[in-house]
Amino acid sequence: MMRLLTRNQSRRLDQVSMERLEIPGLILMENAGKEVAEVTESILEGKKREKQIAICCGKGNNGGDGFSAALHLNHFNVTIFSLPAISDILGDSLHFYNKCVGKGMKIVHGYELPTSNEFDLIIDGLIGTGFSGEMRSPLKKWTKWINQQDCTVVSIDIPSGVNADTGSASKDAVEALLTVTMGCAKVGMMLNPGSSYCGEIYPAQIGFPDVLDELEGVKWRSFEEDLAFEHLTKPDSGTYKHRQGKVLILAGSNGMTGAATLSTTAAMRSGVGLTMTSAPESLNSIYETNLMEGMTFACKDDGKGYLAEQNFEEIHSHLDWCDVILIGPGLGAQGTTRQLIKKIILSSEKPLVINADGLRCFIDNHDLFQQISAPLVITPHYGELASILGKDIQEIQSNFPNTLESFLKDFPGVIVAKNAPTCTGFRNEVVTNTTGNPGLATAGTGDVLAGIISSFLAQGIPAFEAAQCGVYIHGLAGDIASGDLGYRGLLAGDLLETIPEAIKQYEYC
Structure with a gap:
């Protein structure tokens, strides 16, 4: 350390x-x-x-x-x-x-x-x-x-x-x-x-x-690789898919079904046993085609191509099944989707990982964080964090450590602030990541990260440590991929192929 x-x-x-x-x-x-x-x-x-x-x-x-x-x-x-x-x-x-x-x-x-x-x-x-x-x-x-x-x-x-x-x-x-x-x-x-x-x-x-x-x-430190050695060991020989954890994923909408595919596959590649991804009914065939290993369930959408507040009961009925809920990748900016997200996070007792569009319900509503009773991980980039705090992006960038320290004072969960490097904060601690490269600055990599963190959390790793390990493995997968593809040619989907290699070295030590 x-x-x-x-x-x-x-x-x-x-x-x-x-x-x-x-x-x-x-x-x-x-x-x-x-x-x-x-x-x-x-x-x-x-x-x-x-x-x-x-x-x-x-x-x-x-x-x-x-x-x-x-x-x-x-x-x-x-x-x-x-x-x-x-x-x-x-x-x-x-x-x-x-x-x-x-x-x-x-x-x-x-x-x-x-x-x-x-x-x-x-x-x-x-x-x-x-x-x-x-x-x-x-x-x-x-x-x-x-x-x-x-x-x-x-x-x-x-x-x-x-x-x-x-x-x-x-x-x-x-x-x-x-x-x-x-x-x-x-x-x-x-x-x-x-x-x-x-x-x-x-x-x-x-x-x-x-x-x-x-x-x-705040106590700042760099990531300790010992944490990966501790939590990413080879699974027990007697394990099975339900014991490996179950993630319920609310992701994707018309034009952004790829976000659902990336986040779901990333969770599977990171070792979770089962995933179930909610799909707007009119888009379900796309989900079924692209998610070979993951399960889906269709929510009525009247052909609109996005999840809405009317889908709350359908989704809520699956909450008891899962260990973790991932909310946000590619859900879209519709007001009714935002209301759906709000109702789910307030009614859930299961750990939540909230990413991308899932963070929209906190804009001008910072107090909503205090109403969440479940363990919580959020993964904002600079722009999303600025919107939540009602600040200019330049203000966030020019005074990032103080901004993060101030945010943590009354934030009840874990924040994964996607910076260079990404910083993971909880209470009075912030951990800077030690892996990653500029090739990760491309569409969809944040969805992959959210999937990895959700997977680790569902496998029983505590939220703060799951987030740290998730960020580290995500960056390491990017480093492995860029070794073959360079930086400019790196796509989010390439990480899905290198996540197993990034994790493997800790399974056999």
């Missing part, structure tokens, strides 16, 4: 370490510099000591870590570029700056760019976790210069120009090959586009105490 910290949690960890537990800031900075130096040496291992290293130091602790690292790398040909004036270097940073001066290390002051472009490695210590917005001059020309060099770049804590909370990145943010992050990676380092600037992430243990669970705010 990789625990992740917000900007405020990272600052609070520093404060708790120094104030309450009396760990000197000098010790933390000394250890940070040592860790950066050790990583740097491992990159340059076996190379001549004449190799040239540039260490770019800005204000604050990030620059101080750079001065500290320089002391441990003094046996190389090191040039320190100290952008702030000496009078602006304060506190612990000044201590390590003075030690560099005392050792006679080469220090260049000011914002003028180097005349030499022959460095073998650059350490970026310009800006730390406090950055937000856009890079300004004169720092901007420095980050641009770093990116133009043909050499390895190592960033301290977080690449300069990347927002530690949102993952947004300035146009000229530093593009690191490796980031030595102090204690824990920052949330923004997992979110796009920030993750693409970090390269390999190396969490450095610099002496922080074990107080992470005491930090205020």
Whole structure:
């Protein structure tokens, strides 16, 4: 597991370490510099000591870590570029700056760019976790210069120009090959586009105490593969289809029967024993043709091609049969369909997975969540989440972590927020996924995801863990498929062929 910290949690960890537990800031900075130096040496291992290293130091602790690292790398040909004036270097940073001066290390002051472009490695210590917005001059020309060099770049804590909370990145943010992050990676380092600037992430243990669970705010972490090993083992030899779980699926309408096929087949491919998919009567032959392994039942629709409030009793009579109800893929936007969905979710005691059109009944009706008594998983993308919250998509994107944390405060279920990466939240926890690729940005992949989660939930995996595993397997299936098909050629239906391969590796371990 990789625990992740917000900007405020990272600052609070520093404060708790120094104030309450009396760990000197000098010790933390000394250890940070040592860790950066050790990583740097491992990159340059076996190379001549004449190799040239540039260490770019800005204000604050990030620059101080750079001065500290320089002391441990003094046996190389090191040039320190100290952008702030000496009078602006304060506190612990000044201590390590003075030690560099005392050792006679080469220090260049000011914002003028180097005349030499022959460095073998650059350490970026310009800006730390406090950055937000856009890079300004004169720092901007420095980050641009770093990116133009043909050499390895190592960033301290977080690449300069990347927002530690949102993952947004300035146009000229530093593009690191490796980031030595102090204690824990920052949330923004997992979110796009920030993750693409970090390269390999190396969490450095610099002496922080074990107080992470005491930090205020949502507990962020990356997905633990151990969860897949725990829940996706080979089924018992004595199992049978009813024990493997039953999913009732409300999906599809005129023009969108494919959504029903994708979600139903995904549930079957993920190991559920039985599925039953409701079909508007006028479209039932399409469902019967495409769902060879799954059952269907036809609901009267007077030839309209969609489910309506009048179908409530027909559908309600099947609720006792199932273990989980999946609602939403391709159901359409009709008002009467929305009323049907509302009546079903309020009357159900079975776990609910609500996706796509199933989420429409919560628009301007956020309080409806509180009226649901059954276990609940919702899977909105940015647009759907914005509609539910009555916010602009740009507002959601620019402040995603805070938006998600605020939503979770009074949300009774599990949210699978389809982001890059997808984030799964429940109560005071959010888990970022570690699989997936841009090829999944195509129609129908969300329906496949909803089917996988429903299947895992019906097989008895708890809702939060079923959602995490579902997101992980969905992304892994996409990674497997893109290996053969590339990204642009990937279709949602291709995932149906790779879901078994994604799961198989956990069944035989």
